[in-house]
Amino acid sequence: MRLLRSAIAVSSLLALGLTACSTSTPTTTPMDSASPMDSASPMDSASPMDSASPMESTSGEPMGEVTKGDGTKTIYLVSKGFQHRFWQAVKEGAQQAGTEFNYKVEFVGPDNEQQVTQQLDMLKTALNSKPAAIGFAALDSGAASPVLDQIKAANIPIIAFDSGVDSDIPLTTVQTDNRAAAAEAAKHMAELVGDKGTVGLVCHDQTSQTGIQRCEGFQEWMKENAPDVKVLDPQYAGEVGLAANTAKAMIQANPDMVGIYGTNEAAAIGALQGVTESGKKLTLVGFDSGKAQLDAIGSGVEAGAITQSPVKMGYETVKAAIMAVDGQELPKIIDSGFAWYDKTNMEDPDIKSNLYE
Amino acid sequence: MSNTLKPDHDTSVVPHDVEMGSEAQEGRAGSVASSPSGLSRFVRSSLQQVFVFAALIAVYVFFLVVAPNFGSPNVLTDILLQSSTIGVLALGATFVIATGGIDLSVGTGMTLCAVMAGIFLGADYMNLPMGLGLLLTLLVGAFIGLINGFNIAILGLPPFIATLAMMMIARGLALIISKAQSIKIANPDYIALSNGRILPFVSNAALIFVLLTIVAAVMLSKTILGRYSLAIGSNEEATRLSGINVKFWLILVYVTAGIFMAMGAVLYSARFGFVQPAEGLGFELQVIAAVVIGGTSLAGGRANIIGTLVGALLMNTLNTGLQMMGLAQQWQLVVVGVVVLIAVFADNVRRSRAAAV
Numbered sequence: 073m074r075l076l077r078s079a080i081a082v083s084s085l086l087a088l089g090l091t092a093c094s095t096s097t098p099t100t101t102p103m104d105s106a107s108p109m110d111s112a113s114p115m116d117s118a119s120p121m122d123s124a125s126p127m128e129s130t131s132g133e134p135m136g137e138v139t140k141g142d143g144t145k146t147i148y149l150v151s152k153g154f155q156h157r158f159w160q161a162v163k164e165g166a167q168q169a170g171t172e173f174n175y176k177v178e179f180v181g182p183d184n185e186q187q188v189t190q191q192l193d194m195l196k197t198a199l200n201s202k203p204a205a206i207g208f209a210a211l212d213s214g215a216a217s218p219v220l221d222q223i224k225a226a227n228i229p230i231i232a233f234d235s236g237v238d239s240d241i242p243l244t245t246v247q248t249d250n251r252a253a254a255a256e257a258a259k260h261m262a263e264l265v266g267d268k269g270t271v272g273l274v275c276h277d278q279t280s281q282t283g284i285q286r287c288e289g290f291q292e293w294m295k296e297n298a299p300d301v302k303v304l305d306p307q308y309a310g311e312v313g314l315a316a317n318t319a320k321a322m323i324q325a326n327p328d329m330v331g332i333y334g335t336n337e338a339a340a341i342g343a344l345q346g347v348t349e350s351g352k353k354l355t356l357v358g359f360d361s362g363k364a365q366l367d368a369i370g371s372g373v374e375a376g377a378i379t380q381s382p383v384k385m386g387y388e389t390v391k392a393a394i395m396a397v398d399g400q401e402l403p404k405i406i407d408s409g410f411a412w413y414d415k416t417n418m419e420d421p422d423i424k425s426n427l428y429e
Numbered sequence: 430m431s432n433t434l435k436p437d438h439d440t441s442v443v444p445h446d447v448e449m450g451s452e453a454q455e456g457r458a459g460s461v462a463s464s465p466s467g468l469s470r471f472v473r474s475s476l477q478q479v480f481v482f483a484a485l486i487a488v489y490v491f492f493l494v495v496a497p498n499f500g501s502p503n504v505l506t507d508i509l510l511q512s513s514t515i516g517v518l519a520l521g522a523t524f525v526i527a528t529g530g531i532d533l534s535v536g537t538g539m540t541l542c543a544v545m546a547g548i549f550l551g552a553d554y555m556n557l558p559m560g561l562g563l564l565l566t567l568l569v570g571a572f573i574g575l576i577n578g579f580n581i582a583i584l585g586l587p588p589f590i591a592t593l594a595m596m597m598i599a600r601g602l603a604l605i606i607s608k609a610q611s612i613k614i615a616n617p618d619y620i621a622l623s624n625g626r627i628l629p630f631v632s633n634a635a636l637i638f639v640l641l642t643i644v645a646a647v648m649l650s651k652t653i654l655g656r657y658s659l660a661i662g663s664n665e666e667a668t669r670l671s672g673i674n675v676k677f678w679l680i681l682v683y684v685t686a687g688i689f690m691a692m693g694a695v696l697y698s699a700r701f702g703f704v705q706p707a708e709g710l711g712f713e714l715q716v717i718a719a720v721v722i723g724g725t726s727l728a729g730g731r732a733n734i735i736g737t738l739v740g741a742l743l744m745n746t747l748n749t750g751l752q753m754m755g756l757a758q759q760w761q762l763v764v765v766g767v768v769v770l771i772a773v774f775a776d777n778v779r780r781s782r783a784a785a786v
Contacts, residue, residue, distance in 0.1 A: 215705065
């Protein structure tokens with residue numbers, strides 16, 4: 073018993089951060105972290121057809137020059153995490169911008185995406201350290217509002233990133249235009265299947281902003297641009313196992329299926345598994361990365377996927393923050409971009425920096 | 430009955446009078462005769478108090494020197510506010526640990542209490558008058574404690590297992606009852622319990638924390654409940670043989686911890702005006718860490734309420750200070766972990782010295 077108690081004492085260490093490993097709650101993963109609270113849906117789904125490179129497709133890019141700092145001012149980013157590769161990539165981008173514009177950049181995030189209190193404590197500490205501006209990716213935008221009021225009272229500009237904050241205090245929101253990203257996936261799917269045939273959708277959920285937009289963006293593009301492609305009703309599966317079963321059932325029910333699209337890492341990997349188990353050859357298009365998906369794309373089993381651009385997200389957040397410090401106008405939304413990647417370009421430095429295992 | 434397995438040396442501890450708030454220690458149940466070594470013991474236990482306080486002040490001064498803006502009064506105010514929830518939970522847990530038990534359900538149990546507070550007081554739910562809602566919330570906490578106490582004292586389950594099970598049950602219920610949505614409590618009187626300021630510069634949450642610390646210190650050193658807790662922790666068998674109804678008092682200890690847990694839940698939910706039902710997992714380890722840093726022995730029989738207050742403050746001071754120093758987060762975890770190890774080690778040294786006398 074005494075041993076057990078000593079074990080407990082030592083395991084108290086876990087209190088201090090390693091609890092991330094033990095959580096499995098019905099909340100979103102970092103890659104699709106736009107919370108359902110984002111009431112504003114500002115995506116005007118700029119058609120990615122017009123823009124040659126989807127990295128440049130924006131719902132609004134800040135105008136004007138960025139003034140370089142004197143190296144004394146700090147931009148403080150409070151993210152949703154610090155251990156996950158996605159947030160590490162955001163941090164890299166933020167530091168790039170800091171170096172380029174001569175600002176110090178601090179980057180913190182809670183141990184996992186349930187630690188709302190910890191995140192708010194960090195936001196408060198960020199405020200107390202009197203930075204020039206703050207970037208904030210809210211885990212719970214409602215709970216954050218008292219602190220946001222204090223930041224506003226202190227006259228520190230605040231920029232939302234990754235997902236919107238249910239408040240008009242942030243000057244802009246830097247996030248992925250999921251609808252346009254899904255349209256890009258549809259465009260590649262249509263090309264790959266030769267603009268005809270039946271295509272299935274495995275969507276990761278039907279409630280979150282990301283789930284809805286990544287599904288609808290795909291359907292809308294197909295409807296407008298590829299009338300000969302028949303898009304089946306979307307099926308919803310947020311876990312790998314469920315997505316695999318769903319995909320298999322879809323393939324069995326529709327022998328004429330030529331392609332399948334999964335809207336996040338789990339949906340894509342599950343669809344991949346379903347295709348493999350069904351023994352058919354289908355064109356698979358996915359979203360985000362993760363080791364299984366990267367392997368499948370590298371070996372050609374999966375045609376390709378859309379990746380968000382966490383590096384650009386970090387970069388644009390810091391850039392917008394600096395512009396806010398200088399009192400420049402900012403658009404309501406800044407698109408952090410996305411990119412299509414497949415076997416041919418996944419080793420490109422610009423793409424590779426956004427992929428994670 | 431895990432509690433019968435006590436280290437033998439604890440039975441040799443000579444009872445002595447204790448001052449309120451100083452380290453409380455009990456050898457034979459109910460006997461409080463002074464002894465020749467009483468004075469030196471008193472001096473030593475006072476020295477330990479001074480030591481814990483000195484550590485806190487040293488850490489504070491260290492951050493004043495190295496962390497920019499740490500000296501701002503807002504930082505102190507925030508550390509007090511941010512420590513209050515974990516601190517109040519830790520006060521109750523000190524009693525449990527004094528009996529040689531452990532309460533792993535304190536984190537998610539707190540969340541369940543907070544969810545119930547949201548149900549009782551939320552405008553979208555029952556919208557009860559505040560006094561009634563508070564009373565019912567405390568009853569929920571007491572009930573959770575009662576079940577824990579029953580399972581441990583009557584069914585004879587090891588505290589570790591009984592409260593581990595309750596940790597999962599409470600987490601599940603919190604998610605079920607809230608439908609995994611955050612619950613808003615808008616009542617301004619309720620919010621003022623944490624965020625209001627009766628005193629200048631000190632949030633009410635911090636004031637309540639300090640008042641509850643005094644209450645808990647009196648309970649531990651001056652009431653039967655406190656004395657019996659320590660007696661059970663020192664030697665449960667001897668306590669039982671001396672005619673004390675150990676089962677009854679054990680249950681009462683867990684009920685007391687449950688009530689403190691509910692009070693922590695009130696401070697937590699009042700601070701944000703929101704209850705996040707997925708939060709709370711991992712709080713129990715922070716609570717145990719705060720209690721252990723404060724000098725309460727995980728082996729039972731010795732407890733230090735003021736130490737628990739200092740432990741909670743020290744943890745939060747470290748988190749805040751390290752963040753303001755700009756130390757990379759990975760290293761923050763390491764530093765706080767090392768502090769816990771030092772605290773447990775110091776406790777072991779003290780214990781073996783005490784046994785040698």
